[in-house]
Amino acid sequence: MSFDQNHKQRKGAIEVICGSMFSGKTEELIRRLKRARIARQKVEIFKPQIDQRYHETNIVSHDSNYIPSTPILTSSQILILSNDVEVIGIDEAQFFDNELPNVCEKLANMGMRVIVAGLDMDFLGKPFGPIPHLMAIADYVTKVHAVCMECGDLAHFSFRTVKDASLIVLGEKESYIPLCRSCYVCETEKLKIEKSSTNQTI
């Protein structure tokens, strides 16, 4: 097939689905991938090996709606494992290395549809891993929202309820709650006051 024919028949793109925990990122990824399968497109799904909360080889969303996925260690493995694939899904993308945007760009430029889901911010409210870069180079960005556990508004912050300084804590349901901006600011302030008062007593 010549480059021209290839260009007309297959239009690659990068789609990013981002948001806080409990915002339905994985559900939205699964919805898009299932529709691609209905359209008889060849779909391949990857996730970082670090995420083994529920099942080795399945992408599992919180409502147990699952599809099989391949756990991999580095983003460059996606290039090797994506031969002849039309649609690529990548879940928990915030845990991948910083090569991921380059990998996604290469795949999209070859005519593949790449759908990436991940946390856009860590529990400190800072941009998370390769997601900000991916959002910049994506054709489409969808920010999905959770519901604030304090006031019921739309939430896009993941507030950590356990005191652990490491960035990755598995078993997220017990360790995080989604909060809106004002509730997140309020809870963070409370933590600071708590911290300074315990420091004073020591």
Ligand code: ZN
């Ligand atoms: Zn709130």
